[in-house]
Amino acid sequence: MxxxxxxxxxxxxxxxxxxxxxxxxxxxxxxxxxxxxxxxxxxxxxxxxxxxxxxxxxxxxxxxxxxxxxxxxxxxxxxxxxxxxxxxxxxxxxxxxxxxxxxxxxxxxxxxxxxxxxxxxxxxxxYPTVVEMTVEAIGVNCLDMAVHPDSRYEIVSGALYWFGEGWRFRDGPMQEHDTLTDTTWRTGNLSASAVRVEERGPGKLRLFYEAWCMPTTSVGRVFQARDGIxxxxxxxxxxxxxxxxxxxxxxxxxxxxxxxxxxxxxxxxxxxxxxxxxxxxxxxxxxxxxxxxxxxxxxxxxxxxxxxxxxDAINVHGTYMRVAGLPAADEVLLRFMHPQTYGFPAFFPGDRIAFVRAGTLTSFAEAVVSEAELLEPRVMRVKLDRDAPQDIRSDDVAENVTWAPEVEIVRNQMSRIPTRGVLVTTSRRALIEENRFERITMSAVLVAGDAGSWYESGRVNNLTIRGNSFFECGEADHAVIAISPENTEPSFVHAHIKIEDNQFEMRATPVLDARYTRDLTFVNNRIALHGQAREAGAAIRLLGCDEVSLSCNHYI
Incomplete structure (x- = not known):
């Protein structure tokens, strides 16, 4: 009832x-x-x-x-x-x-x-902490900018500072947005690099530059800046x-x-x-x-x-922690490695832990956690239900394979994204279906995984990318769909990935770039190549892959 x-x-x-x-x-x-x-x-x-x-x-x-x-x-x-x-x-x-x-x-x-x-x-x-200003005119070694009303600023000794309720900054990451194409990309901070900034009137700025570092832009472009913390x-x-x-x-x-x-x-x-x-x-x-x-x-x-x-629009991953010590036969010390990820319990009693070679990103032993405690913000002590593997190397890592989700990303629209649309690294079923990706500057879909940079874990083992529309996504170094594990030694990392019934409207970029993947299917996709895209080279690039099926794709 x-x-x-x-x-x-x-x-x-x-x-x-x-x-x-x-x-x-x-x-x-x-x-x-x-x-x-x-x-x-x-x-x-x-x-x-x-x-x-x-x-x-x-x-x-x-x-x-x-x-x-x-x-x-x-x-x-x-x-x-x-x-x-x-x-x-x-x-x-x-x-x-x-x-x-x-x-x-x-x-x-x-x-x-x-x-x-x-x-x-x-x-x-x-007062958003990302400030915005628009190019109104381009002069000789100067830019005239109109500041958005929600962005507040002050000029101190010719330098431009942004401020809000309890915050203030000068330099930081900046992006450029083309309103005509609704495309955004990262760029250098043009306000911090200006040799002098003057106010022409309320909300009106003139930024001066040395001739050799005058920014290349267009009237109507919007520049967005933040402090990065x-x-x-x-x-x-x-x-x-x-x-x-x-x-x-x-x-x-x-x-x-x-x-x-x-x-x-x-x-x-x-x-x-x-x-x-x-x-x-x-x-x-x-x-x-x-x-x-x-x-x-x-x-x-x-x-x-x-x-x-x-x-990124959506990022799903786990965390690799480096094995930092063996205080007892059945205990391991695990260390958070990336500067921006630490301090939280990453294992709990009853969880299954996998030990992974950093070079190959493949698991070589598993155990069940019987005790887990955070000794300090970057170090956990984990007691196992058995002895730890004896052949652990200095750069080996561990991941919590219990805490890996099934993922469903369906019927969404993503645009004005400067990096990736979807990142997914999970060993369980993942579905990316009937989404529209519009001018994603880097890869629209990225399957990564690494034990040397972000330490974002998860071996993909059941991913379907189906019925999506990709409109002018990617760039020369970033395929529309990239399967790019960061293993340093040859080994199959990801497996069982289906890419089917998608539509690609292409610019000069590969459609698919896959590395060290087993059982990869790319079928029944429609690929339209326009202008310079036809001179871009291979639409599909494979390295170290096996059991690959490419069939019934339509190139227009």
Whole structure:
């Protein structure tokens, strides 16, 4: 028998829409009330605009994968607009409301929760930490720029500084956006490289250059800049299960994006990760849009739009940790290697651990974890149900093969992405189907895996890429679909990959580049080559592959 949910209204705790008041305390009170109710709960918001300021936000320490190193961000305390901790069977229903965040914040944290739904909500920032300016005119060794109204600046001794609520920077990563083609790519920081900046009027700048370093650009191009430090994320889902986001607009995120870490059964349906049209902005994400690290169950992303990021649209992976010692016959010390990933438990009792050769990226031994503890932010001690392998090498790594999800990425649209559309490295079933990838600057789909750079783990063993549309994606060094494990010794890494019934509208780039893959099928695909693409060389490049089937593809 269905149980009617208990309705909790944000208004009953002082949350008034369109008031300009800080809604953080009201939201915290409503969530505390919801946490003690048995059975389903709906936290309902009266439709309108709610502001969330950092002064009354929650603060908690969280180590988050792929964010910032100890040197970049020594204090991992996050400023959290909405914190859900230990809550079961609750829905946050925005009823179409807009939540506007101020300063640098992690908008939502879902920690140790079960069966949580976030729906009918839009989220944005008052002053996004990615600033924007547009080329108005090109002069002799100078550029005239119009600054977006949501981007604030000051000029000090001829140098341009950007600032917002609690942040300020001068240099950092910059991207150039062509509004005519809706294409974005990374470039040098043209405001930091200017020899002098002058203000021509409110929001009007003139940037001067030495003749030898005058930027090459066009009138109408938009330049986007940020400081590069991922000290917050858009949202963080950690050690939680059955989390469902639906009908949610995320119009800007500071930091990595919507991060899922050691959680299971997560879905994102009908999401709009794009700038609000009325703002005139071109950027919605400071880095990735959705980032999944060390999860299990099913991760599903469906019927959503990803427009305007500063990094990848979707990235799903695990983490390789290097074997750093053998304190006992049945114990290993494991070390986080990448500067931006550390500090969180990566193994739990009952998990299956695989030992992997760094050179070949192949497993040579497995065991079950009986104990696991984080000795320090970069080192874990793991006790096994058997002796550790005796032939461990100094660069061998280990991965948690229990926490690897099934992945479904279906019927999404991705555009204005400067890097990759989808990265996926998981040993379980993965499906990328009926998506549209538009002018993704690098590979639209990348299957990687490495034990020497990002240490992102996962041997793909069952991936289907079917019925997608790829429009002018990739570049000379980045195939539209790239299967590129970073093994340094010859060995089959990935296997059982099907690429079928897709449509490729090509520019000068390979369609497929595959390395060290076994059982690879590329069939029934339609490839249209235009102009200079016909001179680009091989459409398909293979290295160290076996059991490859290429058939019934149509080249136009």
């Amino acid at each position: 269905d149980i009617s949910p208990t309705i909790i209204r944000l208004a009953d705790f002082g949350g008034r829409p369109n008031s300009g008041e800080d809604a953080a305390a009201a939201m915290r009170g409503a969530l505390e009330a919801a946490s003690v109710i048995e059975g389903p709960v709906v936290l309902a918001c009266e439709q309108g605009l709610y502001d969330f300021y950092p002064e009354q936000a929650a603060r908690a320490k969280y180590y988050i994968s792929n964010t910032a190193s100890e040197e970049e961000n020594p204090d991992v305390t996050r400023t959290i607009g909405i914190l859900l901790h230990g809550i079961r069977n609750m829905m946050l229903d925005g009823n179409g409301s807009l939540f506007v965040f101020h300063g640098k914040q992690t908008m939502i944290v879902i920690d140790s929760c079960e069966q949580i739904a976030i729906r009918n909500l839009r989220m944005d920032f008052a 991922r000290d917050q994320v858009g949202a963080f889902i950690v050690q939680s299960s059955k989390i469902a986001w639906s009908d949610v607009g995320v119009h800007f995120m500071h930091g990595l994006g919507l991060v899922c870490q050691f959680s299971e059964d997560i879905s994102f349906e009908r999401m709009e990760l794009a700038p609000r049209p009325e703002t005139g902005r071109t950027v919605a994400a400071f880095a990735d849009c959705i980032h999944v690290s060390g999860c299990r169950g099913v991760v599903r992303v469906a019927d959503s739009r990803f427009v305007g990021a500063h990094d």
